[in-house]
Amino acid sequence: MRLGVIADVHGNLPALEAVLASLAGLSVDAVVNLGDCASGPLWPAETVRLLRASEMSHVRGNHDRALGAASPEELGAxxxxxxxxxxxxxxxxxxxxPFEIEIGKARxxxxxxxDDETYLLDEVEGGRLVAACPEAVETLLGVTGHAVVLCGHSHQPRLLRLGNGTIAVNPGSVGNPAYHATYPSLHVSESGAPHARFAVVTMADAVEIEHHAVxxxxxxxxxxxxxxxxxxxxxxxxxxxxPRSR
Structure with missing residues (x-):
């Protein structure tokens, strides 16, 4: 099975369109969207319409959850x-x-x-996101019989093979390549390039990962x-x- 993996679109319609066009030429069997679809000052409504019209599975991100609020008064910008x-x-x-789904061998x-705000493959060090150590990832995951674990949230493309053979993948962000955050402490996530990111995971006898930057x-x-x-x-x-002035 070849699975297209997207995450963290954040309302960036042209980035999503470019990623979907690229995926259409990569012979994937299915696509999963790992959440945070709309939050941001771009094209939230148009992005959600395109996601819903596309044939893919979805999980809920922390910003998707936040948008279920009764009013916008307590929400961030x-x-x-x-x-x-x-x-x-x-x-x-x-x-x-849904908070979590399974597709083939992938969780x-x-x-x-x-929870939907705790980084799996990243940790904060010196005010920046860095790759988490395998032991911390294994502790957070617990026992899992899945060949592949897929997550987003940090906007950082990551790939880690754990001691039990499970492969954990973050495809990076489709639509928001850098941000400031305050949880779990003040930090910045920066991909260092403006490209729209996604991944393709091939699950067969061996697992293969392709990271793409469009x-x-x-x-x-x-x-x-x-x-x-x-x-x-x-x-x-x-x-x-x-911006360095912040």
């Missing part, structure tokens, strides 16, 4: 923008997505099996962020880095 752009039916669809969730019109996405008052997003979209 990116979630609040998406909440107002989406209609109630779309918000409810996002909030009702799929947004962040970790414990070019798209990120200047168009950055202009959209600027129009909506988010210069920080615009900088990240153009460069894969957060």
């Amino acid at each position: 990116s979630d609040s923008f998406a909440w107002r752009d989406l209609d109630a039916e779309a918000r409810n669809w996002l909030a009702a997505l 799929c969730f947004h962040a970790s099996p414990t 070019a798209y019109d990120w200047n168009h996405a950055a202009r959209r962020a600027e129009e909506n008052g988010r210069a920080d997003w615009a900088h990240a979209l153009r460069s894969g880095w957060m």
Whole structure:
């Protein structure tokens, strides 16, 4: 089985379109979306419409869960923008997505099996995300009989083979290559390039992983962020880095 894996679209419609076009030429049998579909100052409603119209499976991200709020008043800027752009039916669809699913030999969730905000393959060190040690990943995963574990959330493309042979994969972010966060402590995630990321996982006698970085019109996405008052997003979209002045 060849499985296309996407995550963390964050309302970036042109990035998603480029990734789906690339996947169409890669002979995948199915596609899974690991969540955080709409949050951000870009095209939340249009992105959700495309995701729902595409033939793929979905799990719920922490920002998808947040968009199930009754009002946007307690939400952060990116979630609040998406909440107002989406209609109630779309918000409810996002909030009702499953926390975890299985596809073939793969276990799929947004962040970790414990909750949707705990990094699995990353940890904070010196205010930046770095690759987590295998022992920490194994402790967080617990006993699993799956050949493959798929997660997103950190926006960092990762690949790790654990001691029991399980392969853990983060495809990276389709639509948001860098961000600042405060949980579990203040830190930055930066991919270092503006490309839209995804992965293809081939599950046969052996497991093979392909990480892909697709070019798209990120200047168009950055202009959209600027129009909506988010210069920080615009900088990240153009460069894969957060502004150094912050």
